[in-house]
Each structure stands twice: as structure tokens, then as C-alpha cells.
Amino acid sequence: MYDTIVIGGAAASLTAAIYAARRAMKTLVIAKSIGGQAAMTDVIENYPGFLSIGGIPLMNKMLKQAMKAGAEVIYEEVNAIEEIPNGNNGKPLFNVKTVSDNNYKTKTVMLTYGKTPRTLDVPGEGEFGAKGVSYCVTCDGPLFKGKKVVVVGGGNSALEGAEYLSKICPKVYLIHRRDQFRGFEYLVEEVKSRKNVEILYNSVVKEIKGEHIVHSVVVQNVVNNETKEIPVSGVFVEIGSVTKTDFIKHLVKLDQLGQVLTTNNAETYYPDNEKIRPGIFAAGDITQTPFKQIVVSAGEGCKAALQAYNYLAGQHPTFVADWVAKKKH
Numbered sequence: 114m115y116d117t118i119v120i121g122g123a124a125a126s127l128t129a130a131i132y133a134a135r136r137a138m139k140t141l142v143i144a145k146s147i148g149g150q151a152a153m154t155d156v157i158e159n160y161p162g163f164l165s166i167g168g169i170p171l172m173n174k175m176l177k178q179a180m181k182a183g184a185e186v187i188y189e190e191v192n193a194i195e196e197i198p199n200g201n202n203g204k205p206l207f208n209v210k211t212v213s214d215n216n217y218k219t220k221t222v223m224l225t226y227g228k229t230p231r232t233l234d235v236p237g238e239g240e241f242g243a244k245g246v247s248y249c250v251t252c253d254g255p256l257f258k259g260k261k262v263v264v265v266g267g268g269n270s271a272l273e274g275a276e277y278l279s280k281i282c283p284k285v286y287l288i289h290r291r292d293q294f295r296g297f298e299y300l301v302e303e304v305k306s307r308k309n310v311e312i313l314y315n316s317v318v319k320e321i322k323g324e325h326i327v328h329s330v331v332v333q334n335v336v337n338n339e340t341k342e343i344p345v346s347g348v349f350v351e352i353g354s355v356t357k358t359d360f361i362k363h364l365v366k367l368d369q370l371g372q373v374l375t376t377n378n379a380e381t382y383y384p385d386n387e388k389i390r391p392g393i394f395a396a397g398d399i400t401q402t403p404f405k406q407i408v409v410s411a412g413e414g415c416k417a418a419l420q421a422y423n424y425l426a427g428q429h430p431t432f433v434a435d436w437v438a439k440k441k442h
């Protein structure tokens with residue numbers, strides 16, 4: 114039985130874990146991997162305390178700090194949360210299930226798993242995941258040095274990705290479903306100026322083909338319906354991100370974008386009324402906060418943990434200095 118289970122492995126999650134464990138709460142972090150969107154960022158220059166640091170090193174520091182504080186970390190994917198009403202002296206208990214069929218019981222849950230890259234949902238995409246299909250130019254781009262690649266998308270991520278890859282790849286195809294980009298104008302101009310970048314407007318990927326690894330993509334022009342097959346080794350899908358809500362929508366209130374609505378203290382609401390939902394807290398990019406920043410996620414993770422502590426202790430939100438609480442389990 115845990116006092117709290119933190120779902121996710123990036124800034125909000127790891128900060129929540131640091132604060133919960135330092136409150137002597139028995140804390141389990143369940144994460145598919147560590148780092149989230151921050152780990153996809155090469156250089157971070159706006160996280161206070163670091164003039165410049167890579168996303169992965171920053172996330173690894175947070176992980177180390179959470180574990181030092183006493184949090185347990187396991188690498189699994191959560192696919193269900195069951196509520197056991199009144200299972201904890203009038204308060205609910207939760208059974209957190211994972212795709213590996215493991216069950217973990219907890220008095221509180223922290224939803225801090227951010228956003229997930231949007232997928233193309235075309236044949237071959239799943240089959241060639243990590244075999245040529247990538248959702249992160251920053252992470253995987255260097256592996257494709259000297260090879261022909263495709264970048265899909267029309268926002269800043271796709272434009273930045275194409276710009277970076279044009280420096281290390283002989284040919285970059287940028288495939289966008291419309292004839293106008295939605296990214297910064299200076300990036301659009303930069304990408305257009307690269308001689309080895311070919312932009313295919315009004316075009317969509319219909320299939321990713323290969324044998325063990327990616328060999329080509331089939332692209333269709335949505336205006337004239339012409340289809341062509343382009344030989345490439347890498348396909349970078351940079352088409353934004355989505356919030357996974359399938360296993361939480363029966364528990365908490367979401368907005369139209371599927372983001373979790375929270376109070377100022379990281380509490381959530383019941384899906385069908387305005388009441389605060391006991392025992393479930395949320396922080397970071399998964400919430401309605403318009404500021405999807407690492408420092409904001411970390412701050413919200415802190416609030417979620419302290420509010421969960423107050424909830425378990427039967428206290429109303431009050432300021433309790435963190436440095437007084439740490440004790441060993």
C-alpha cells in the first residue's frame with residue numbers, strides 16, 4: 114500500500130515524488146520512461162539555477178533526487194485506475210493497474226504524465242517504431258547522419274527538426290498536409306533556404322514501408338491525389354502531442370482538449386460535477402495550464418505532493434515548510 118502513486122516520469126512527476134517522499138509518504142513513481150518532453154530538448158536555458166543544461170541531464174538529476182528522498186521508481190505503463198470508495202477510513206483507495214498486469218494500491222494518485230506525441234496512424238508506423246520511425250529529432254536525429262529522411266508536420270517542431278537534419282543529412286523531405294506552415298516565420302524562411310530540404314505541401318504519408326527497418330514512405334498529394342514512394346531511412350513524426358485520457362476520463366473532469374482541470378492547489382474535480390475529487394491530484398502539462406514549461410511543471414508537482422500530504426493528514430491547505438518533514442520510511 115502506497116501513500117501516493119505518481120504516474121509519469123518528468124518534471125512534474127519527479128518533483129512531486131521528491132516532495133512526497135520528503136514528507137515521509139510511501140511514494141511510487143510509475144513511468145514508461147524518464148524525461149518526457151524535456152528529455153527531447155537539447156539545451157535548456159530557462160530552468161532557474163542552470164545557465165544551460167541538456168534536457169536528459171536535468172531529468173536525470175531530478176530522478177536521482179527523487180530516489181535519494183526515498184521514492185521507488187518502476188518502469189511500466191499504467192492502463193487503468195480503479196477506485197475503491199471508502200476503502201481508507203471513509204476516504205477512497207485506488208488500484209493502479211499496468212499493461213504488465215501488475216496492481217498497485219494507493220491512498221492518493223498524482224496524474225503527472227504530460228502529453229504523448231501524436232501518431233500518424235498509418236500502416237507501418239507501429240511496425241517500424243524505433244526502426245526508423247521516431248517522434249523526436251533532438252533525441253534520434255544524430256542516428257540518421259548521412260541518410261535520407263522525412264519530417265512530417267507543419268509546426269515549429271517539424272520546422273526545427275528539418276532545419277537541424279538538413280545540417281547532417283544529404284536530403285530532407287518536409288511533408289505538410291496544408292500549403293501554409295503554422296511555425297515561426299523566421300524558421301519557415303530558414304528551412305526554405307536549405308538547398309537539401311524539399312518541401313512537399315498538401316501532402317500526407319499514407320504508408321511507411323521497409324523490411325526490418327524503414328526503406329521508404331508512400332506520400333499522397335491531397336489536391337491531385339497523386340501518390341509517390343520516396344526512399345528514406347528515417348521518418349520523423351513531428352505533428353504535436355495529445356493527452357491520453359482513456360483511463361482517467363471516468364475519474365476526473367477534463368476540458369475540450371482532454372486536459373485535466375485543477376484547482377490552484379493541484380486538486381482535481383469529479384467528471385460530472387463541480388466537487389473536488391478526493392485523492393486524485395494533477396500537475397504539469399496534463400493540466401489546463403497554458404504555460405507548458407519545465408519550471409511550471411516542477412512547481413505544480415510540488416503543489417500536488419504537498420496538497421496530497423495535507424489531504425492524507427486531514428489538513429486544509431496551509432503553508433508547511435518542506436525542510437522540517439523528512440524522515441526515513
Ligand code: NAP
Nearest residue numbers: 232233266267268269270271273290291295351352353354
Ligand atoms: P503543433 O504546433 O501543434 O503543430 C503540429 C503540426 O502537425 C501542424 O502543422 C499540423 O497541421 C500537423 N498535424 C497535426 N496532426 C497531423 C496529422 N494527423 N497528420 C499530419 N499532420 C498533422 O505542434 P508542434 O510543432 O509540436 O509544437 C507544439 C508547441 O510547441 C507549439 O506551441 C510550438 O510553437 C511549440 N514549439 C516551440 C518551439 C520554439 O519555440 N523554438 C519549438 C518547437 C515547438 P496543421 O497545421 O494543418 O494543423
